[in-house]
Structures are given as C-alpha cells and as structure tokens.
Amino acid sequence: xxxxxxxxxxxxxxxxxxxxxxxxxxxxxxxxxxxxxxxxxxxxxxxxxxxxxxxxxxxxxxxxxxxxxxxxxxxxxxxxxxxxxxxxxxxxxxxxxxxxxxxxxxxx
Amino acid sequence: xxxxxxxxxxxxxxxxxxxxxxxxxxxxxxxxxxxxxxxxxxxxxxxxxxxxxxxxxxxxxxxxxxxxxxxxxxxxxxxxxxxxxxxxxxxxxxxxxxxxxxxxxxxxxxxxxxx
Numbered sequence: 001x002x003x004x005x006x007x008x009x010x011x012x013x014x015x016x017x018x019x020x021x022x023x024x025x026x027x028x029x030x031x032x033x034x035x036x037x038x039x040x041x042x043x044x045x046x047x048x049x050x051x052x053x054x055x056x057x058x059x060x061x062x063x064x065x066x067x068x069x070x071x072x073x074x075x076x077x078x079x080x081x082x083x084x085x086x087x088x089x090x091x092x093x094x095x096x097x098x099x100x101x102x103x104x105x106x107x108x
Numbered sequence: 109x110x111x112x113x114x115x116x117x118x119x120x121x122x123x124x125x126x127x128x129x130x131x132x133x134x135x136x137x138x139x140x141x142x143x144x145x146x147x148x149x150x151x152x153x154x155x156x157x158x159x160x161x162x163x164x165x166x167x168x169x170x171x172x173x174x175x176x177x178x179x180x181x182x183x184x185x186x187x188x189x190x191x192x193x194x195x196x197x198x199x200x201x202x203x204x205x206x207x208x209x210x211x212x213x214x215x216x217x218x219x220x221x222x223x
Contacts, residue, residue: 045213100150
C-alpha cells in the first residue's frame with residue numbers, strides 16, 4: 001500500500017539549519033504537506049507544495065520536492081527553540097497517508 | 109471561527125467503562141476525520157465522514173469503537189467497553205470539499221487514559 005516514511009528524531013543546535021526528510025510512494029498526490037505539532041497540541045498546517053513545483057520558500061521555511069526520487073524535505077533556517085515540535089509530512093489522496101513524524105530537538 | 113472543538117480535553121476512565129469523545133467541526137467544512145495518536149503507532153486515521161456519511165472506517169480498530177455524525181456540526185467517537193490499550197490522544201479534524209490545503213484543521217485533541 002501507499003507509505004510515507006520519516007526519520008523519528010533530528011537534533012540541531014540553535015541557529016543552525018534543520019532539514020527534515022520524507023519519502024513517499026504515492027506519485028499521484030496533487031499536494032504534499034508539512035504539519036507541525038507542538039507539545040500537547042493538535043497538528044497545524046505549516047506549509048505545502050504543489051506537485052508540479054520543485055521548491056517553495058516561505059520566510060525561514062524551504063520545501064524541496066524531488067518527484068523522481070519521491071523525496072520531500074523541509075528546511076528551517078536559523079532554527080529557534082520555538083521550532084521544537086514534531087513535524088509530519090503527508091500526501092493528499094483521500095487515504096491521507098501520514099509519516100510517523102520527526103521530533104526536532106534543539107540544543108542550546 | 110473557533111476552529112475544531114473537541115471535548116473533553118482529558119478523560120481518565122476505568123477499564124470496561126464507556127467513553128464518548130465529541131467533536132464540533134468548523135462551520136462549512138463537509139469532511140470530518142477521527143485520528144488516534146500513540147507513541148507506538150504514530151498517527152492513525154480511524155474513520156472519515158463526508159457530508160455526515162461514513163466513507164472509510166477501515167481504520168477503526170474493532171467493534172468496541174463506533175463513530176457517528178448525526179449532523180454537520182457534531183460527531184462522536186465511542187469506545188465501549190474501554191481497555192487500557194485504548195489510551196491515546198484522539199484528534200478530530202475537518203476540511204473543506206476537495207481537501208483544499210488551508211481547509212484541513214485539527215482540534216486540540218482528547219487525551220484518553222484507561223486504567
């Protein structure tokens with residue numbers, strides 16, 4: 001079946017860039033999404049990319065999409081303590097396949 | 109808009125008891141989703157409604173779980189009888205038709221503990 005995979009943890013120093021990766025199997029998704037879940041809260045849409053784009057930049061966030069390799073990444077520039085959260089990628093078909101989430105840990 | 113509203117925020121119950129979780133979607137959203145999140149299994153889609161009709165309930169773990177959506181502004185997820193392995197955070201989410209990116213919104217979740 002369809003699948004979305006992410007590494008479970010990422011640890012970076014405050015001020016460095018964070019790169020969170022996601023691989024997926026479904027090539028028919030119109031959009032691919034990144035969600036952020038802060039402790040004790042629900043998931044919030046962070047950003048998304050249309051499947052015919054390679055890159056999307058939004059302030060400190062850069063989304064890269066490699067459709068050939070079915071690889072999606074989220075880069076957070078100048079990582080801050082407020083970026084500590086779990087980041088989920090997901091596809092857009094109705095089954096709504098979610099990755100397991102990557103916990104971003106910020107070291108001072 | 110107040111967003112997707114779930115109640116209660118926390119629920120502690122004894123094994124064997126019935127538990128009812130509630131969700132009020134965003135007005136105008138016609139799709140509603142129930143998810144369960146645990147450390148072991150991550151985020152799991154339990155059931156998905158479109159226009160108040162259950163479309164896909166293949167994620168519902170077993171017959172102890174049931175979900176209803178009697179109208180466009182209210183849904184319930186019931187567990188009867190509850191078991192300790194049901195302990196998790198249960199999220200409700202709603203979306204606009206067609207899954208428009210900005211129209212998919214999660215509630216804050218209900219943390220269920222079954223002792």
